[in-house]
Amino acid sequence: MTHLIWLQRDLRLADHAPLFRALQRQHKLVIAYIHDPKRILGEANAAWLAHSLTDLQQSIAKKGGDLLMLEGDFAQCFEKLVQDYQIGQVSYHYEVGEAFQQQQQLALEICKTHQIALTPYDQAWLPSEMVLSQKGGIYSVFTPFYKKLLTLFNQVALPTNAPTELSAAKLAQPSQLPKTLVNISQQPWAQQMLAHWRSEPNQLGIGEKAAQARFHAFLQQASNDYPEARDFPSEPATSKLSTHLQFGEISMRQLLYHLQSAKSNPDFQIHSLDIFIRQLAWREFGRYLLQFHPQIETQAFQTKFAAFPWDNNATWLSAWQRGETGVPIIDAGMRELWQTGWMHNRIRMLVASWLTKNANLSWREGQAWFADTLIDSDPANNAMGWQWVAGCGVDAAPYYRLFNPVVQSEKFDANAEYIKHWLPELKSLPAKYCHAPWLHSASLEQYGFKLGQHYPKPLFDLQQSRANHLQRVQANKSYT
Ligand SMILES: Cc1cc2nc3c(=O)[nH]c(=O)nc-3n(C[C@H](O)[C@H](O)[C@H](O)COP(=O)(O)OP(=O)(O)OC[C@H]3O[C@@H](n4cnc5c(N)ncnc54)[C@H](O)[C@@H]3O)c2cc1C
Numbered sequence: 001m002t003h004l005i006w007l008q009r010d011l012r013l014a015d016h017a018p019l020f021r022a023l024q025r026q027h028k029l030v031i032a033y034i035h036d037p038k039r040i041l042g043e044a045n046a047a048w049l050a051h052s053l054t055d056l057q058q059s060i061a062k063k064g065g066d067l068l069m070l071e072g073d074f075a076q077c078f079e080k081l082v083q084d085y086q087i088g089q090v091s092y093h094y095e096v097g098e099a100f101q102q103q104q105q106l107a108l109e110i111c112k113t114h115q116i117a118l119t120p121y122d123q124a125w126l127p128s129e130m131v132l133s134q135k136g137g138i139y140s141v142f143t144p145f146y147k148k149l150l151t152l153f154n155q156v157a158l159p160t161n162a163p164t165e166l167s168a169a170k171l172a173q174p175s176q177l178p179k180t181l182v183n184i185s186q187q188p189w190a191q192q193m194l195a196h197w198r199s200e201p202n203q204l205g206i207g208e209k210a211a212q213a214r215f216h217a218f219l220q221q222a223s224n225d226y227p228e229a230r231d232f233p234s235e236p237a238t239s240k241l242s243t244h245l246q247f248g249e250i251s252m253r254q255l256l257y258h259l260q261s262a263k264s265n266p267d268f269q270i271h272s273l274d275i276f277i278r279q280l281a282w283r284e285f286g287r288y289l290l291q292f293h294p295q296i297e298t299q300a301f302q303t304k305f306a307a308f309p310w311d312n313n314a315t316w317l318s319a320w321q322r323g324e325t326g327v328p329i330i331d332a333g334m335r336e337l338w339q340t341g342w343m344h345n346r347i348r349m350l351v352a353s354w355l356t357k358n359a360n361l362s363w364r365e366g367q368a369w370f371a372d373t374l375i376d377s378d379p380a381n382n383a384m385g386w387q388w389v390a391g392c393g394v395d396a397a398p399y400y401r402l403f404n405p406v407v408q409s410e411k412f413d414a415n416a417e418y419i420k421h422w423l424p425e426l427k428s429l430p431a432k433y434c435h436a437p438w439l440h441s442a443s444l445e446q447y448g449f450k451l452g453q454h455y456p457k458p459l460f461d462l463q464q465s466r467a468n469h470l471q472r473v474q475a476n477k478s479y480t
Contacts, residue, residue: 001088003027004081005169006034006107008100010093010123010248011056012208013063015159017121018091029169030085031060031067035178036074039099041379042372043184044341045246047194048206050185052247054177055207061174065166071178075106082114093248094120096290097379098297125149125156125252128288138292140301140394145288146281159254193375196340211244215255219262227275233333233344234417239276240342242376245283255280286380289394296393297383298364304478305392310362316459320355321369323422326458328434329409330354332422339422341375346412352389353403358465360472363390391479399473399480402466409435425455 003022010016011033022029033053057067070077081087090111094104104120111118131148132138139145184190198205218239222229229237244250259277262268290296300306319325323334333347343351348370355366363386370386371377387393391401413419416434420427426434428447433440438458441451451457473479 001027002085003029004085004087004090005029005031006078006090006092007031007056008033008093008095008103008248009246010251011052012211012249012251013056013059013162014208015251015254016162017123017157017160018093018119019163020160021121022089022091023163023166023168027089027168029065029166030081030087030171031065031166031169032081033067033069034074034077034081034103035069035071035181036077036103037071037178037180039074039103041099042374042377043190044193044373044375045377046181046184047187047190048243048341048375049247050177050181051194051206052249053181055209057175057177059208060166060169063163063166065169066171066174068171069175069178071180074103075110078107078110082110082116087114087116089117089119091119091121093123096287096294098294099379101294123248123251123253124284124287125256126152128291130155131288138288139285140289142282142285142395145285146278149281149284153256153260156253156256159251159257193339193341206249208249211241211250214244215239215241215250215258219258219268223262223276224269224272226272230275230279231346232412233347234413234415234421238345242378242381243342246376246378252280252284282384283381286378286384289384290380296387297379300390300392301387301394302392305390308362308392308479309472310356311360313359313361316359317355317361317365319456319459320351320359320361320366324456325354326438326456327354327405327462328416328419328423328426328437328455329405329413332419335422337370337373341373343374344418346408347418348385349389350403350405350408352386353397354405356386356390357402357469358405358460358462360465360469363387363392391473400470402469404462404466406436406462423455 005018005022013019019031053067053069060067070081090107108118126149130152131145133144133148139148194206218241222237225237229235241250245252256277259273263270263273293301320330320334323331323338325331329347330351333343333351336347337343352363352366355361356363367382367386370382374382384393388395389397391397391399409419414431416426416431419434426437429437429444429449433444437444437451437455444451
């Protein structure tokens with residue numbers, strides 16, 4: 001019998017339960033990835049995917065197997081696979097998010113028609129159905145969810161090793177990378193963006209080995225300082241594992257296993273490891289929420305926000321997207337995103353707050369831009385992050401909590417290192433003028449710097465926009 005290992009966001013060989021189980025049963029294997037260009041999540045994402053698939057194909061080939069890559073309408077490709085290879089069983093990792101759910105539903109229908117067993121595996125720490133309150137309820141606040149998770153950590157399965165050989169997955173002909181992915185990854189912007197990830201210290205790059213290397217480098221070099229340094233965007237203090245996790249190049253179980261093991265090594269601080277594990281748990285929480293509340297990908301979790309009076313302002317939206325709002329910390333973040341496909345978490349919160357609470361534009365606009373430009377864009381985390389900042393999600397920031405981008409900039413980028421890196425036009429200015437240059441226009445002239453010419457004036461007055469937002473929220477009691 002031929003067993004299809006259908007890949008989605010699990011582009012690795014280690015801790016791959018469907019693959020591991022099928023090999024244990026000594027089945028003949030077809031390992032396949034189907035790329036349906038209609039379901040593409042975002043272009044930045046796709047550029048990374050092209051390289052991740054290439055890397056996986058090479059790893060599989062080294063072990064004597066082949067990765068089959070198909071491109072086209074998902075249902076047609078899946079049907080063709082089943083028929084061409086006389087598939088008798090299908091295993092895959094279950095994913096949340098509308099695009100994945102649709103694919104999974106189609107796969108289910110095709111398997112039913114052909115009377116093929118279809119087995120989903122979970123790659124979360126634990127199946128969501130296990131993480132319920134005492135009364136069997138679904139958590140909608142992070143802290144109790146996390147406390148419950150902590151009590152269940154001993155039930156998280158141990159990660160399995162990568163198979164040593166894969167000749168059971170040898171096909172007649174090696175596959176080509178899907179054309180649309182090749183085209184995207186060859187675009188100059190994509191090459192420039194990915195070059196950034198390759199030119200980082202250690203040349204960590206893309207794929208399973210790179211993910212492992214990045215994690216171990218983080219553990220050795222940065223994990224002890226993570227709690228204090230992780231909020232400072234110019235520090236190399238966070239793991240930058242999000243894109244590897246998004247494509248499943250490393251699994252959450254592998255991370256948890258190594259982090260828990262590191263606690264018995266005196267080189268590592270248990271408190272710091274715990275803080276990092278807690279942050280990973282936010283990812284689990286996002287996935288959990290989207291599984292139980294699939295509507296939150298497109299609608300506010302708090303339904304009372306469905307009719308919130310967001311504005312339409314194409315000029316402001318476009319200035320935000322291009323990093324030309326005139327508020328340096330916001331513009332630095334948006335330019336980092338454009339050039340690298342990634343943005344620091346604190347800066348994501350600030351740019352999201354500026355868009356939704358100062359410019360009063362819908363969180364859906366920001367979510368869509370992030371989905372297209374982030375290489376780690378993930379349907380669950382993106383929806384959760386935007387709704388949290390906009391105040392309409394679970395556990396959301398209260399309506400009166402508006403980040404003041406100037407205060408945040410002074411606190412988390414006091415020397416303006418982050419700002420100057422992404423906004424080289426401000427390089428010649430003393431740091432104290434970089435947080436709110438509009439307050440110092442006269443002093444800037446001694447540096448040959450003219451606001452409005454070398455860097456934009458702010459689009460609007462931040463204090464006034466804050467007052468406008470609060471007024472708008474308070475006008476309708478149900479929003480407060
Ligand atoms: C508006 C907004 C949108 C976001 N969109 C995404 C997205 O599309 N994809 C995405 O992966 N993350 C998203 N995040 C969460 C967070 O910003 C990133 O996961 C984090 O910046 C990735 O960097 P890192 O890997 O260095 O994080 P680290 O600090 O090293 O954390 C390790 C891992 O924990 C998880 N994690 C950390 N913080 C969060 C968080 N707040 N929420 C959920 N998971 C977290 C991530 O998987 C991350 O890789 C968003 C946050 C906001 C505020």
